[in-house]
Structures are given as C-alpha cells and as structure tokens.
C-alpha cells in the first residue's frame with residue numbers, strides 16, 4: 001500500500017475506517033488486560049469470520065503466570081457475546097491439540113461440544129511433530145445454555 005505524503009487527518013480517518021471495515025470481514029484480535037494494573041496478560045482472536053455461513057474460529061493464550069485464575073473464562077464470555085449478539089454469528093469453532101488439557105477444559109467450561117478428531121491436522125513449530133486436533137463447536141444455543149450456568153443471575157454483556 002502506498003502511504004500518502006503529507007499524511008493528513010483525512011488520510012488517517014480513511015485508513016482507520018477502511019481497516020475497521022475490512023478487518024471486520026475476516027477477523028478481530030483482542031487483548032486480555034488486567035483492569036487494575038492496565039497490564040496486557042493475553043490475547044484472543046476471532047478469525048476466519050464468514051458472515052454468509054455465520055461462522056468463525058477462536059483461539060486464546062494467557063501469560064503462564066496468570067493461568068488458572070479464570071481470566072480466559074471471563075474473556076471467552078465477552079468474545080462469545082460479541083460473536084453471537086453483536087456479529088450475529090451462529091457457530092464458533094475451536095481446534096485443540098488432543099494433549100492440551102487446559103484448553104480442552106476451557107472449551108468445555110464455556111459450552112463447546114466435542115465434534116470429532118482432525119487426524120494429523122497440526123505440526124508443532126518447536127519439534128516438527130505431527131498431532132491430532134480435537135474439534136469443538138459452539139452454537140449460539142449452546143452458548144445461551146452454558147452462559148446461564150456460568151452466570152446464573154443473568155448479567156448481560
């Protein structure tokens with residue numbers, strides 16, 4: 001892309017609006033921040049958004065120091081609401097290494113349903129080893145049921 005020079009406010013506004021419009025067609029990248037400390041402790045993605053089929057894929061990562069404190073559960077509540085209520089999607093997909101107990105527990109906690117194994121679907125960047133992946137799917141109705149259990153008092157958002 002050719003960056004205009006001089007770079008005016010109008011150029012910047014066009015760029016921001018264009019990014020929002022075009023990013024929203026295929027994905028969003030979010031950060032997980034500790035509110036009190038304003039510290040970035042993780043990332044989450046909603047990628048491969050397909051508005052025709054109403055689908056997208058999710059992925060997440062938290063700094064090891066902050067594992068098992070419920071942070072990704074909290075972040076997934078927000079991202080699921082965003083995907084189903086704001087973007088009006090119907091289904092989220094997540095694939096997880098069959099040995100990744102933490103991620104499997106996290107998917108199940110927010111209502112993802114195990115749909116099968118994708119054989120030899122992943123290669124480790126570190127070792128080059130090939131792994132199977134568990135395929136999980138979360139439909140809007142799965143999320144509504146899971147959310148009631150996670151937040152029984154029905155807080156929205």
Ligand SMILES: CC(C)(COP(=O)(O)OP(=O)(O)OC[C@H]1O[C@@H](n2cnc3c(N)ncnc32)[C@H](O)[C@@H]1OP(=O)(O)O)[C@@H](O)C(=O)NCCC(=O)NCCS
Nearest residue numbers: 060061062067068069070071072073096101102103105106
């Ligand atoms: C997967 C990951 C994001 C989970 O984040 P987290 O903030 O620690 O998860 P939470 O604290 O919200 O835990 C959610 C549930 O999973 C369970 N869980 C978390 N880690 C676990 C582990 N190692 N073994 C078993 N259960 C685990 C928690 O106990 C909790 O269930 P509970 O409330 O019923 O007890 C984090 O471990 C991580 O970043 N891992 C490395 C990257 C990765 O594997 N990402 C997923 C790729 S698909």
